[in-house]
Amino acid sequence: ISYPSVTQIITPVKPEIPNLELYGLRGKMWDRVFTIMVERAEYFTDFFEGDLKKLEPIGGMKGHSLQWAFNNKRFDFRNAQVEVVNKKDVYYGTYDADGFYDKEPAIFDCKSGNMSKQRIDEALMQIAAYCVPKKEFPNYEDLPKYMVIIPTRQEEPIVSEEIEKYYGMFMELRKVFKQVYGI
Numbered sequence: 262i263s264y265p266s267v268t269q270i271i272t273p274v275k276p277e278i279p280n281l282e283l284y285g286l287r288g289k290m291w292d293r294v295f296t297i298m299v300e301r302a303e304y305f306t307d308f309f310e311g312d313l314k315k316l317e318p319i320g321g322m323k324g325h326s327l328q329w330a331f332n333n334k335r336f337d338f339r340n341a342q343v344e345v346v347n348k349k350d351v352y353y354g355t356y357d358a359d360g361f362y363d364k365e366p367a368i369f370d371c372k373s374g375n376m377s378k379q380r381i382d383e384a385l386m387q388i389a390a391y392c393v394p395k396k397e398f399p400n401y402e403d404l405p406k407y408m409v410i411i412p413t414r415q416e417e418p419i420v421s422e423e424i425e426k427y428y429g430m431f432m433e434l435r436k437v438f439k440q441v442y443g444i
Contacts, residue, residue, distance in 0.1 A: 264353045270431070284319060291371055335363050343359060356368050372410055385421050389427035
């Protein structure tokens with residue numbers, strides 16, 4: 262069985278955005294910082310000078326930081342880069358981190374892009390898709406209560422408990438993806 266990724270299902274067609282690859286590079290750079298933050302409980306931005314130079318056409322790293330998240334006592338990160346496979350609904354993906362938000366189980370996603378209403382909805386659908394496979398394990402004690410977006414361009418998390426709502430939205434896209442691509 263071929264499993265499409267969560268991100269393929271949400272965005273099956275590559276968006277027509279100038280310098281899209283540079284936004285992707287910036288996102289990967291922040292994902293690396295976030296992973297180190299979760300795995301080692303350290304915060305540092307060891308960006309390569311060449312990569313920073315490449316990002317100049319899109320404004321570089323100006324206005325971006327995760328220092329606020331590192332210092333936030335509401336977050337208790339546990340695992341980074343966790344792979345999820347949903348055999349029932351046929352998709353896979355990797356989420357950025359899990360742990361606790363205000364002492365309740367949560368899944369976290371670091372985002373370096375503009376957090377418009379559409380991007381927030383897409384991110385919450387993505388996180389919801391990662392939450393649901395955890396429910397397949399009835400003895401798993403830490404089922405997520407919260408979905409938490411950690412933006413690099415603002416110093417507040419975006420938090421939702423509406424896992425079922427966003428999973429429903431994701432499953433609508435999953436149905437369309439199957440109709441169009443046959444998987």
